[in-house]
Structure formats: C-alpha cells, structure tokens
Amino acid sequence: MSAFRKKAFFAGAIILAIGLLSVSTSFAAKTIKIGVLSPLTGLYSIVGKRTSQGINMAVKEINDSGGVLGHKFEALIRDSETNPASSVRTARRLILRDKVFALLGPLHGGAAIAVLQESKKLKTMNFPWAATEEINTKFCSRYTWRVGSSAQQTSRAGAVIAHRLGLKKWATISSDFSYGRSVVRQFWNYLKERDPGAQRPYAAWPKLGENDYSAYINKMQKAKPDAIYVGLFGADLIKFMKQARSFGMYEKVKIFTDFGGNHVVLKALGDQAPFGHWASSRYLHNYPVSAANKRFVDNFRKAYNVYPDMTAGEAYSTVHVIAESIRRAGVVDKEKAIDAMGGVAFNSPEGWIIMRPSDHQGWQSSFWGVISKSKKYPFPVLSNIQVISPVEGSHPDENTGQGCRK
C-alpha cells in the first residue's frame, strides 16, 4: 500500500466514522427522552413498580402508533430513594447528561419539592407524583405541572360526600408531614365551609411510619365521633385499618379513607377491608366503564398480569399528556411544549383530564365509593361510586395560579 493510498484510506475511515457518528446523533435526536424518578427500592417500591409499568405501557402505545412528530418516546427510569439530596442528584444527571425532555416524579413530598426547584433552574418540565397542594401554590412555576389529582381535589370531594351524608361529629387521623397534614386540612376546611355545625373533637397526627395506632384509636373512641377521616396512606393505612378493625371501629363509626380505594391497599387488606365504608382512589380499574379504561386495564393485565393501581393510571396518563403537549406545540421543543401545556385535554382511562393553565393542575373528576365485596374480582373494590366534579375539588383561582407564572 503506497503512502498516498494509506492516507486516503485513513481519511476515508475518518469520514465514515464522522458520518456514522452524525447518523447516530441524528438518530438520538429522533427520540424524546422522559426521565422518571420513582421509589424502586424500599418501603414504597410498589409505587415505583406500578408507575414504571404505566409509563412503559404509554411509551409503547405512543411508539406503536408512530411516535410524536416522527419522534419515538423513551423512558429512563431511576430510583428516587425518597431522599431529597439523592433525588436532586439523579434529576440533574437525567436533565444534564441524558438530556431528558421532561422529568416525572418523585413521590415523596420533600424530595418532590427539591426536584421541582432544580428542574425550574434547569428549565425542564417536571411532573411530581407527590399530591401535596404546595406544588400548585407556593412552589409552583412555569416548569411544574401535575396530571394526577392533588390531595386537595380528593379531600374536598370527600368533604362533599361527608356533607351529603349529614355526618356531624368527626375525628381525623393523618401522618404528621406536609402531605398528611394537607389531606386532613383540606377535608376539614371544606366541610366546615359547607357545614359550619360540623365539629371535630379529636385530630390525631401520628408520625409517618408509626407502627402502633392503638393509643390513638382509644382516644378516637373516647371522643365518640360519628365518622373518622383517615389521611394515612400505604402501609400506614393498612396497619391502622387492621388495628381499627380489631378495636371494633368498623362497627362503631363511618370511616372515610382518602387513599383506601387504591387497588394495592384493598388487595392487601382482603377480607379485613372496611366493607361498607367510604374510600377514594385517584384512578379506579373498574370505573368509569369507558372504552379508554377497558383498553388500559386489558392491556395492562396482558402485559403485567396484575390490575393497574392508582399510581399506574396516573403515570400512564402523564406520559400521554406530555405527548399531547408536543403535538399541540407542533414542534419538539421544551419551552414550546410548556407554552402548549395549559389547556391540553386527554381522554384518560379515568375520564377527561384538562391541564388547567392557572395552577398547572390536571382538572379531573374525583371518585369516592363504598368498599364492597365483588363477584367479579377476587379482591374488594369500590362500588356505588360518586363522581365529584373538578369544580368542587379545585384550588380557588384567587389563591393560586400567580406562583405558576414564575
């Protein structure tokens, strides 16, 4: 090989390499990456698993139908570890290194607020899983949005049902942290607004992760309420329910659980579920009986052999809402998608969700129902479902919305 031919060969190789590189980068530009922070380990890892499944399903649906504006979706799912510092670290890596288009999660309120501030700094839209109301108020920004119901929507809807049933004397119990406090505060304030005669002789605030609620249950019984409102969630809710049951609370009072309609909770409680009592879930696999829900549940079961729970439904809808905002913007651009986000409407499995421009919250109905045994399912489900309009559950405009324009 002459020296010239050798040089030409190298030049050719370099050109080829550059060519390949540019092909691969243009290939990469054809995907829209969605970064996800969910608890994949630890206590709430069931949430991480279900949200991942919901997200993967939505991504597959979008890609199977040809993607969005010729772009494929890709989900990068990471462990959020519930710790604010490590959540922020992972969020930064997803945004700066992986160049994600949008960031979903995390679940834990404290970590969610830390991450949404970081996303704001790095100009990337963020959809926290946390339902804390502060996300739509104090900490809201141009980059912060939420598709799933806020704690406020569910709790206020609970107050509507409570008022309808004419229950007067209440005890409440919820974990002593921002989300837990906000659930009960919203319920109680809204009930008081509708029924000034309502009284609450006892409000219990056990710590998050409390194991033994018997002392609180004893105090509740002493207060002799007509009904109790339970803002606990996850394993705490299961512990409380089992202990309340053994103390005979199921027979003595009406029980309202904000989180108790979630499929994974009802399935775990099984025969020990509080049958005949009221519960809510932000998504239900058995309601509404719509084509969108049926398709979602059938596909979910086909893919994972389980029923989708509340967090799976919310995660699934969130990905579709992002896709819709890009379609609406007409161009794959982070800022333009945010401009187009307000007013996005998506026919989700739980019904229509409209992204409200003022507080960046997905407008949707809330569902409360009675926990019942079912012939169709081998686990308890909600029946006699009451649909509460989003107007009842939304943040009043005058208090919110200002922050979100920051």
Place this chain on the structure above:
Amino acid sequence: MELDVSFWLTQFLNGLANAMVLFLIASGLTILLGVLGVLNLAHGSFYMLGAFLIFSSSIIKNPSWFWVGLLLAPLVVAGFGTIIEAFCLRPLYGRERLYTLLLTYGFTLILDDLVLLIWGRDYKSVPIPALFEGRLTIGDFSYPVYFLFIIAVGPLLGVFLWFILNRTNFGKLIRAAATDSEMLDALGVNVNRVFTGVFALGAWLASLGGILAAPMRSVEPGMGVEIIIESFIVVIIGGMGSYLGAFVGAVLIGMLKAFGIEILENFAMIFIYALVLPILILRPRGLFGETTI
C-alpha cells in the same frame, strides 16, 4: 367516670402489648451484647424475616396456619442466624467492634432487598388468627383478644428465658462466656458453639416478635431497621446484657408511648428520649446492667 376507667385500662394494655413485642427483640439484642459483645444491627432483620415467613404461612387456607408458622418460622430464622454467625461474624470477633457493626449493617441492607426479591413489592397483610379474633368485653371495657394474647406471651417467654439462663447447662455456659470467654475456652468448652447458640437464640426470639407483630402491623422491608432503634433504646435503659432490664425497659417505653400521647400528644417521642438522657448521664450501664459497653 366509668368510661375513663376503661379508657385508662385500654391505654395501659396498649402500652403493654407494644412493650411485649419490643421485649422479644430487645432481649435477644441485649444477650448478644452481653455475651458476644456484638451490637447486631441485623437483629431487626430477623424480626422482619419472622413477619414475612408468617405471611407466607398465612396463605395456607387452614386455621392451623398460624401455629405452623409460629412453630417453624423461628426455627428457620434461627438456622439462618446460625449460618450468619458461623461463617460471617466469627472471623471478625478478634477485630475492632466497628467491623461487626458494618457487617451486620450490611446484612440489614441485603435482607431488605432479599425479601423484596422473594416476596415481591405488593403491600402485605397478615390476618388475625381465627382463635384470637374479636374482643373481650366487660361492661364498657372492650379489648381485642389478640392484643391480650401478645401480652400473655411476653411474660411466658420471659420465664422461659430465665429458665434457660439460670437452670440449664447451656445457660450456665452462656453466663460463663459472658463473664470470661477465654477462661471458658481454656477449660475445654467449645466457646464458638456457645456463641452460635446464643446468636441462634436471639434470632429465634426476634423472629417470634415479628410473627406476633405481623397481624397487627404491616409486613414490609425496612420494618426491621425501625424496630432496632426502639429496641436499642430499651437495651440502653435496661442495661446491656440484662434480660430483666430489657423487660423493664420495654414496659417503660410502651407505657411512655401509650400515656405520652395523652399528656403531650405530638411530642410523645420526646418522653422516650427524655428518659434515656438522664439514664445515660447518671447511670450509663442502664437500670440493671453490670458493665458499660
């Protein structure tokens, strides 16, 4: 006023039920500290394993599931403890205490993930055994039978432990090993075997605690880490190495939690630390402890 009597009695029993679960875990922890000089952070994981195993046996659709689990699960966990002690902990005895601390901490992490792998991520709930369903009702007073069962089991096991430690050959060896294991070794006793036995006994007790707690609590990874903190407080109060101290400490903590919420509800946890603080300052070896660690 009659209502108040039943209220206070209920609160007292609640404290006692809580205390008995703590006692089962703390008693093992304290004996390990006294004899082996090991602070076993993985002790809570044995409690967790007990709870997960009883969950598995609760899937058997037969009223005997609870008794089968109660009998077998602690043996399984004790066997597991034996393996950990013999193969992982033993090589570290001569070294600084930090090593065993790190090793046992490592085991808490490994076991937390292991139960996720084996049992999956779904929330788990263990039903109350049919025999103990319902409540004992006398006039205004009404109390869950299962809590009464827990309250009864605690002192029974206390007596059982006392018997083992004070009236059996194995107990004598344990006490001798606690005092001077080198001398015991020189006398021709296989000290390693005594240590393994103590470790297995501790694992057995902790898993029993997990089994008893499971129908009232949730079964989840991480439950062991939580209980180990409270148990360690019990050990500090009662004194390292003293199982009587563990009993008294557990009852004190249980009562403080139950009555603390009556006095200053949102600060009930403070009472526990407020009790630990003067004990650490004035009597660092604990109420019944003989040596400081």
